[in-house]
Amino acid sequence: MKIAMTVGSAASVGLAGVLCVVLAASWLMIRRWRAAQRRATAEADRARERSEAQAAQLRAELDRREDRLTEELTRLRTREAELAERAAELDTLRAAARRLESERLRAVELAAGLTVGQARAELVRAAEAEAEREAAVAVREIERRAKAEGEQRAREIIVGSIQRLAGEQTAEAVITSFPLASEDLKGRIIGREGRNIRAFEAVTGVNLIVDDTPGLVQLSCFDPVRRETARLTLEALVADGRIHPARIEEIHERSRAEVERLCVRAGEDALLATGLDTMQPELVRTLGTLRYRTSYGQNVLGHLVESAHIAGMMAAELGVDRGLVARAALLHDIGKAMSHEVAGSHAAVGAEFARRHGESAEVVHAIEAHHGEVEPRTVEAVLTQAADACSAGRPGARRESVESYVRRLERLEEIAGAHAGVSKVFAMQAGREVRVMVQPELVDDLRAQVIAREVAKQVADELTYPGQIRITVVRESRATEFAR
Numbered sequence: 001m002k003i004a005m006t007v008g009s010a011a012s013v014g015l016a017g018v019l020c021v022v023l024a025a026s027w028l029m030i031r032r033w034r035a036a037q038r039r040a041t042a043e044a045d046r047a048r049e050r051s052e053a054q055a056a057q058l059r060a061e062l063d064r065r066e067d068r069l070t071e072e073l074t075r076l077r078t079r080e081a082e083l084a085e086r087a088a089e090l091d092t093l094r095a096a097a098r099r100l101e102s103e104r105l106r107a108v109e110l111a112a113g114l115t116v117g118q119a120r121a122e123l124v125r126a127a128e129a130e131a132e133r134e135a136a137v138a139v140r141e142i143e144r145r146a147k148a149e150g151e152q153r154a155r156e157i158i159v160g161s162i163q164r165l166a167g168e169q170t171a172e173a174v175i176t177s178f179p180l181a182s183e184d185l186k187g188r189i190i191g192r193e194g195r196n197i198r199a200f201e202a203v204t205g206v207n208l209i210v211d212d213t214p215g216l217v218q219l220s221c222f223d224p225v226r227r228e229t230a231r232l233t234l235e236a237l238v239a240d241g242r243i244h245p246a247r248i249e250e251i252h253e254r255s256r257a258e259v260e261r262l263c264v265r266a267g268e269d270a271l272l273a274t275g276l277d278t279m280q281p282e283l284v285r286t287l288g289t290l291r292y293r294t295s296y297g298q299n300v301l302g303h304l305v306e307s308a309h310i311a312g313m314m315a316a317e318l319g320v321d322r323g324l325v326a327r328a329a330l331l332h333d334i335g336k337a338m339s340h341e342v343a344g345s346h347a348a349v350g351a352e353f354a355r356r357h358g359e360s361a362e363v364v365h366a367i368e369a370h371h372g373e374v375e376p377r378t379v380e381a382v383l384t385q386a387a388d389a390c391s392a393g394r395p396g397a398r399r400e401s402v403e404s405y406v407r408r409l410e411r412l413e414e415i416a417g418a419h420a421g422v423s424k425v426f427a428m429q430a431g432r433e434v435r436v437m438v439q440p441e442l443v444d445d446l447r448a449q450v451i452a453r454e455v456a457k458q459v460a461d462e463l464t465y466p467g468q469i470r471i472t473v474v475r476e477s478r479a480t481e482f483a484r
Contacts, residue, residue: 283357
């Protein structure tokens with residue numbers, strides 16, 4: 001019992017101690033909370049005081065600014081009133097000035113007997129009449145001086161250019177003489193029963209004349225390129241010594257290649273002689289072929305080089321681009337190398353050819369306009385025309401008869417070549433014979449006779465010629481095999 005009471009007393013004492021500890025802790029927490037409350041309240045009071053102080057400062061600053069703006073507004077209103085007064089004064093002065101100007105004009109009109117508009121119109125008419133008279137006198141004087149000086153200057157430029165380039169012109173013939181080392185060579189050239197000479201003429205299209213003239217045979221053909229190719233062929237055959245139909249064809253092919261090379265060399269020499277830049281290879285080659293062609297007896301390539309020099313000299317005198325003018329003059333007759341193959345005038349053909357091969361628009365226009373077929377629009381075209389006329393118009397430069405003869409022979413070949421199945425056409429014997437080579441697989445013997453009759457009829461209808469022209473159609477079949 002006592003033990004139980006003792007245990008209960010001890011438990012009561014322990015519980016009381018725990019309660020005391022809890023109460024003490026709660027009291028400490030309440031004190032801390034109250035201290036934090038007081039600090040927060042004090043901090044809030046201080047912040048409120050600072051905000052109120054800043055607000056008071058801002059209100060004071062705004063009041064000061066408002067006072068300044070009020071003063072400025074007052075000054076502006078005062079200034080506006082002053083300006084309004086001055087504007088009114090100016091309006092009054094302008095009205096007074098207008099009244100005075102009107103009174104002055106009325107006084108002047110009364111004194112002169114004219115209104116202001118009438119006086120102004122009268123002055124303008126007088127000034128215009130005086131200006132027109134002076135301008136007419138000045139224009140006539142300027143035209144007179146310009147015409148006199150222009151004609152004199154043009155004569156000096158043209159005459160000076162021609163004198164500085166005084167070259168000889170030799171009209172080319174249509175026959176080339178070929179010297180022989182011995183008379184025995186004539187027999188070898190003719191061959192057994194004339195087979196060599198027939199083969200030579202059939203392959204080259206050139207008439208080979210073997211007569212009694214000692215140590216000499218002649219090559220006759222209106223086409224100088226063809227004649228030069230035949231000359232080189234005959235020269236190689238005579239030097240080699242082997243003259244027979246197969247050898248003639250072989251040497252002729254070599255000679256054609258050699259003529260091509262010579263044409264390229266001639267074109268390059270023309271560029272070098274005129275001091276021009278390089279051209280496309282096809283232009284150079286075509287230009288070189290003109291060394292074998294003539295126009296009215298004047299060598300075409302020589303004419304072009306001479307025209308380029310004349311045009312370049314005139315361009316230098318006039319302050320124009322010399323290179324461009326000389327280039328146009330050098331190429332202006334390049335169409336003559338193709339005009340017998342392409343339809344159209346040589347000016348139009350040459351212009352199109354130059355355009356295809358990259359020449360400038362100025363050069364192309366000068367080419368197509370050098371005969372007036374197109375109106376010249378540039379100074380380069382006009383100078384090209386002048387240079388062409390100067391070179392062609394010099395005494396002895398050209399002969400009409402040779403050109404007419406060549407045109408007739410070219411037309412003979414064109415008439416025969418227009419028929420189907422014709423492979424080659426050669427006008428020979430100074431135009432008295434036309435040999436027509438046909439393709440045997442396309443043309444039979446009957447058709448060959450028809451072609452000969454049609455060509456003869458067309459020639460008789462279109463051309464005028466002395467005597468008669470023999471039309472020979474050749475149809476040859478060949479069989480070739482190789483022994484291996």
